[in-house]
Amino acid sequence: xxxxxRIREQKDEVVNGLKVRGLDVATEVEQILNLDKQxxxxxQEMDSALAEMNQISKEIGQLFQQGKKDxxxxxxQKTGELKERSQTLxxxxxxxxxxxxxxxxxxxxxxxxxxPEGATExxxxxxxxxxxxxxxxxxxxxxxxxxxxxxIIDWEMGVKVTGAGFPFYKNQGARLQRGLINFFLDEAIKxxxxxxxxxxxxxxxxxxxxxxxxxxxxQMYQVTADNLYLIPTSEVPLVNTLRGDxxxxxxxxxxxxxxxxxxxxxxxxxGKDVRGLNRLxxxxxxxxxxxxxxxxxxxxxxxxxxxxxxxxxxxELPYRILRLCGGDLGVTAxxxxxxxxxxxxxxxxxxxxxxxNVETYQANRMKxxxxxxxxxxxxxxxxxxxxxxxxxxxxxxxxxxxxANGINMPKALVPYVGFERIQ
RNA sequence: GGAGAAUUGGCAGAGUGGUCGAAUGCGGCAGUCUUGAAAACUGUUGUGCGGCAACGUACCGGGGGUUCGAAUCCCUCAUUCUCCGCCA
Numbered sequence: 393x394x395x396x397x398r399i400r401e402q403k404d405e406v407v408n409g410l411k412v413r414g415l416d417v418a419t420e421v422e423q424i425l426n427l428d429k430q431x432x433x434x435x436q437e438m439d440s441a442l443a444e445m446n447q448i449s450k451e452i453g454q455l456f457q458q459g460k461k462d463x464x465x466x467x468x469q470k471t472g473e474l475k476e477r478s479q480t481l482x483x484x485x486x487x488x489x490x491x492x493x494x495x496x497x498x499x500x501x502x503x504x505x506x507x508p509e510g511a512t513e514x515x516x517x518x519x520x521x522x523x524x525x526x527x528x529x530x531x532x533x534x535x536x537x538x539x540x541x542x543x544i545i546d547w548e549m550g551v552k553v554t555g556a557g558f559p560f561y562k563n564q565g566a567r568l569q570r571g572l573i574n575f576f577l578d579e580a581i582k583x584x585x586x587x588x589x590x591x592x593x594x595x596x597x598x599x600x601x602x603x604x605x606x607x608x609x610x611q612m613y614q615v616t617a618d619n620l621y622l623i624p625t626s627e628v629p630l631v632n633t634l635r636g637d638x639x640x641x642x643x644x645x646x647x648x649x650x651x652x653x654x655x656x657x658x659x660x661x662x663g664k665d666v667r668g669l670n671r672l673x674x675x676x677x678x679x680x681x682x683x684x685x686x687x688x689x690x691x692x693x694x695x696x697x698x699x700x701x702x703x704x705x706x707x708e709l710p711y712r713i714l715r716l717c718g719g720d721l722g723v724t725a726x727x728x729x730x731x732x733x734x735x736x737x738x739x740x741x742x743x744x745x746x747x748x749n750v751e752t753y754q755a756n757r758m759k760x761x762x763x764x765x766x767x768x769x770x771x772x773x774x775x776x777x778x779x780x781x782x783x784x785x786x787x788x789x790x791x792x793x794x795x796a797n798g799i800n801m802p803k804a805l806v807p808y809v810g811f812e813r814i815q
Numbered sequence: 816g817g818a819g820a821a822u823u824g825g826c827a828g829a830g831u832g833g834u835c836g837a838a839u840g841c842g843g844c845a846g847u848c849u850u851g852a853a854a855a856c857u858g859u860u861g862u863g864c865g866g867c868a869a870c871g872u873a874c875c876g877g878g879g880g881u882u883c884g885a886a887u888c889c890c891u892c893a894u895u896c897u898c899c900g901c902c903a
Contacts, residue, residue, distance in 0.1 A: 431865095432865065432866090435864075435865050435866095435872085436865065436866080436871085436872095438872080439864090439865070439866095439871055439872045439873090440871075440872090442871085442872060442873085443870095443871055443872070445883080445884085446871095446872090446884085448883065448884090449833075449882095449883050449884040450833075450834075450884080451883095452833080452883050452884070453832095453833030453834085453883085453884065454833080454834085456833070457833070464883085467883075468883050469883090470883090471883045471884095472883090474883095475883075638862090759863095769862095
C-alpha cells in the first residue's frame, strides 16, 4: 500500500509515475487528499471531544472520592449528550479512515524511473541475453513428450489422483526435482541467505501483509474450515516473518530463502500455455526474500539478479532478462526483472524467475521499520525473487540438453542428482 | 478433542473500576567519579496518530460489550503452560 505521506507530499510524482502503467489516478489522488483533509479535521474534533469526556470522568471520580455523591450524580447526567457526540465523531472518523484506506489499496506501486512505458509483455525491454540456443539434427521433442518417453513425469496419474496441473514426478524425474531443490538452496546459502522451512498455509493477516488479500483471494486455494490459505509462493510466509517488526539498521539486509511447493488456482488459464510443465497448480520453488534499508535496496536487487544469472549459467541454459514495462508490472512491484529460459522445442521463452524491488509497498502495509542514523523511523524496502521455479527449469533442461536417445545433466547438477544422463 | 491457569513496556514483574501510560528491578542512553574501564551514584528512557508548538488522543494478546470512567468486570477469538484423551 502506498504511503499517504507520499500522496500528501509528492502527489505529482505519484500521478506521473503511474502513467507508465497506463493509469491515470489524478481523480483518486484528489479524492484521497480531500478525504485526508476531512480526516485530520475530524481527528481534532474527535480528540477534543474525548478530552472533554476524560476530563469530566476524572472530575466525577474526584467527587466520588470526596464523598460528594449528589454532585457526582448530577455531573453524570450532563455526560449523555457529550458521549453521544463523541460516539458519532468516532464513527465518522473511522468511516473516513476506511474510505481513504480503500482508495489507497487500489493504487499500485509507483514504478521506478527505469521502468519502460508500455501496455503488454511485448513492450518489455530485453536487457540481457546469454547462452546459445541449440539446433538439433534429429526430431527434437517438447518436454512433455520427453518426460513421458523417459518415464520421469506421469501426467495421467496426477489427473487420476488430483486433477490437471498436478503431475507426479517419477524415478529420475523425482530425483532431478530433489537435486535441483538442494542445488538452489545451497547456492542461496552461499550467497548469504538464511534457510527456512516455512508453513505451507498462511492466515488472513499474512495474506494481507504481502498483498494477496483482499484482492486476489480467488487465486489462492483456501482451507475454509480453518480460514487459511495455501501459499502461492514462500514469499508470503517469509516476508510475513517480519510483519510488524522494528529492526536494527545494522541487521539489514535480512536475507531469507526457502524451498516450498506453491499452490495456484490459475483460474482462466487454458490451451498451449498450460501444456506440460508450462503452468501448474502445484509447483516447487526456491524463493529469495530480502528486507533492506531504503538507500541500498537497488544494489541488493542487482546482487539478487546476479545470483539468479549464476544459477542459469551453471545449469547451462540459454536465457534472457527482461525489464518489465509498466503495463506488465505486478501491483506491488516498483521494478521487476523477469528471467526467461528458451524452450527449444516450443520455440518460445518461458518465465523462470522474477526479481522485484517492492520498495515500501509491503513494508507500509505490514509496518516493517528500522531507525536510520538520525534516529528517524523509516519503512524497510522488501525484495523478492525466484531462484528458481522448478518446472520450467526442468522443461528447459529436458528440451535444451536432449539428444536422440537421452538427456544430459548439466555438470553442476550431477553431484546433486547422482546421475549424468536420463535415458 | 476435554478440564484448568495465564497473556502488562526491550526483558523480568506489580497493579483495590477513578491523579495508571502504568510501581519496582534489570537492560539502554547521558552524566559524576576514574589515567582508562568496572563498580557506585545522579538523571533519563515505550509506540502510533493529529498539531508549528503547547498539548491532545489512542494503545496493558486481538475483537466486541457494560460504565460518567476499564489493564482491572462481561462475551468472544488467538496464543502459551499444566493435566487427561488421541496420534505420526
